[in-house]
Amino acid sequence: MGLTDAIFNHPRLGYYGEYGGAFIPEILRTTLDELTQVFEDARRDSSFWTEFEQVMRTYSCRPTPITLLENLSREVGGARIFLKREDLNHTGAHKVNNVMGQGLLVRRMGKSRVIAETGAGQHGVATATMAARLGLECTIYMGAVDVERQRPNVFWMEQLGAEVVPVTDGSATLKDAINESLRDWAYSMADTHYVLGTACGPHPFPQIVAYFQRIIGEESRQQLLDSVGRLPDRVYACVGGGSNATGLFLGFLDDAAVELVGVEAGGRGLETGDHASRLAGLVGTPGVAQGYKTFFFQDAEGQMRHTHSVAAGLDYIGVSPILAHLAEIGRVRIEAATDQEVIEALKRMMRSEGIIGALESTHALAGALREVGAMTPDQVVLIGLSGRGDKDIFTIADALEDENWQRFLADKAARS
Numbered sequence: 001m002g003l004t005d006a007i008f009n010h011p012r013l014g015y016y017g018e019y020g021g022a023f024i025p026e027i028l029r030t031t032l033d034e035l036t037q038v039f040e041d042a043r044r045d046s047s048f049w050t051e052f053e054q055v056m057r058t059y060s061c062r063p064t065p066i067t068l069l070e071n072l073s074r075e076v077g078g079a080r081i082f083l084k085r086e087d088l089n090h091t092g093a094h095k096v097n098n099v100m101g102q103g104l105l106v107r108r109m110g111k112s113r114v115i116a117e118t119g120a121g122q123h124g125v126a127t128a129t130m131a132a133r134l135g136l137e138c139t140i141y142m143g144a145v146d147v148e149r150q151r152p153n154v155f156w157m158e159q160l161g162a163e164v165v166p167v168t169d170g171s172a173t174l175k176d177a178i179n180e181s182l183r184d185w186a187y188s189m190a191d192t193h194y195v196l197g198t199a200c201g202p203h204p205f206p207q208i209v210a211y212f213q214r215i216i217g218e219e220s221r222q223q224l225l226d227s228v229g230r231l232p233d234r235v236y237a238c239v240g241g242g243s244n245a246t247g248l249f250l251g252f253l254d255d256a257a258v259e260l261v262g263v264e265a266g267g268r269g270l271e272t273g274d275h276a277s278r279l280a281g282l283v284g285t286p287g288v289a290q291g292y293k294t295f296f297f298q299d300a301e302g303q304m305r306h307t308h309s310v311a312a313g314l315d316y317i318g319v320s321p322i323l324a325h326l327a328e329i330g331r332v333r334i335e336a337a338t339d340q341e342v343i344e345a346l347k348r349m350m351r352s353e354g355i356i357g358a359l360e361s362t363h364a365l366a367g368a369l370r371e372v373g374a375m376t377p378d379q380v381v382l383i384g385l386s387g388r389g390d391k392d393i394f395t396i397a398d399a400l401e402d403e404n405w406q407r408f409l410a411d412k413a414a415r416s
C-alpha cells in the first residue's frame with residue numbers, strides 16, 4: 001500500500017501510525033459518525049470532486065499558478081525555485097480550499113448552520129465567506145484577547161454576516177474558543193456543522209482537510225511536469241496545524257525521490273523555549289488533547305506551553321497527526337525558521353520578486369533559502385506560498401521598525 005493510500009484508506013480507522021484517533025465526548029459520537037459517512041460517500045462519488053474543482057475554479061482562481069523565482073534563484077545560485085501561489089486564492093490563502101469543500105459536505109448533510117473557532121481570524125474570515133456564498137448561518141468563536149488583536153478580521157466577518165462571539169474564559173485565546181465551539185456543537189449538532197480549520201482534531205477531520213487540500217499538491221505536480229518536464233527535488237511548506245503542508249506533500253508522497261520538508265515556527269529560537277515548534281528537534285512530545293493524539297508543545301505534566309511566533313497562523317500547540325506520522329517514519333523532514341530569518345526572507349522576496357508573502361508562508365521560504373545555495377542549477381525546488389502578506393502589515397512594519405509607519409500611527413492616535 002502506498003503512503004497516500006494508507007492515509008485515505010488507513011488499516012486502523014482514523015490512525016496514521018500511532019497518531020490520530022477520535023477522543024471525544026460520547027455525545028458527539030453520532031454526529032462524527034454521520035460526518036464520516038457523508039464524507040465517505042462523497043469521496044467515492046466522482047462528481048463530488050468535479051463539483052469541488054468547479055467551485056474553486058469559478059470562485060477562487062484555481063488552478064493557482066506556479067511562479068519561477070528567476071531573480072531569487074539567480075541571486076542564491078543554487079536550484080531553480082518555484083512558488084505554488086496559494087496567496088492568489090479568494091480570501092488570500094489556502095484556507096478557502098478546505099472551507100469551501102466542507103461547505104459542500106454541509107449541503108450534502110442538509111445542515112443550515114456552521115460554527116468555527118479562529119485565533120488569528122483568517123479561518124473565521126474564510127468560513128464567514130463560505131457561509132455567505134452557500135447561504136448558511138454562521139457563528140465564529142474567538143478569544144476576547146484575539147478579538148482585540150484582530151479587529152480588521154472581526155470587522156470583515158461581521159460584514160460578511162457572521163456572528164462573532166468573544167470568549168472570555170481562561171486565557172481568552174484560541175484554546176478557549178475551541179472549548180466554546182465544542183460546547184455549542186454538543187447542543188446544535190442536529191442542524192450545525194463544525195468547520196475545523198486545519199488537518200487536526202478527531203477523525204475524520206484530519207482526513208477531510210487533507211482530502212480537500214491535496215488539490216494544492218496535485219495541481220503543483222502536474223504544473224511542474226508540464227512546465228519543466230520533471231518532478232521537484234525538494235518541496236518546502238510551512239507547518240502550523242499542517243493543512244497546507246499536508247495538501248502540498250500529498251502530490252508527491254509516493255514519489256520517493258522527492259524530498260519533503262516542513263518548516264515550523266522557530267520563534268526566538270528553539271533553545272529559548274519561545275516558539276511554536278512541536279516536531280522540529282522533537283521539542284514536543286506525544287499526547288492526547290483536543291480530541292486526538294499527536295505531538296504537542298507541552299511540559300512534562302502534559303500542561304500545554306505558551307507558544308510564540310511572529311506569524312499568528314502558526315501559533316498552535318498541536319500538529320496534524322498525518323505529519324506527525326510522516327515525520328516519524330522519515331518521509332517528511334521537519335525544520336524550524338526563526339522570526340528573524342522569516343523577516344529577512346520576506347524582505348528579500350519583496351525586493352527581488354515583488355511578491356509579499358504571508359509571515360506564515362515565509363517560514364517555508366526561509367527554510368529553503370538556508371539550503372538551496374548548496375544545490376545545483378539543474379535541480380528544482382518547489383515552495384508552497386500558503387498566503388499573501390497584506391494582512392500582516394502591522395506586524396511587518398513593526399518588525400522592520402519603519403519610522404514613517406510609526407509616525408503615521410502616532411499621528412492617527414493623536415487625532416482621535
Ligand SMILES: *Cc1c(COP(=O)(O)O)cnc(C)c1O
Pocket residue numbers: 093094095122197198199238239240241242243244245313314358360361386387388
Ligand atoms: C492558517 C495559515 C497557515 C497555517 O495553517 P496550516 O494548517 O498549517 O496550513 C499557514 N499559512 C497561512 C497563510 C495561513 O493563513
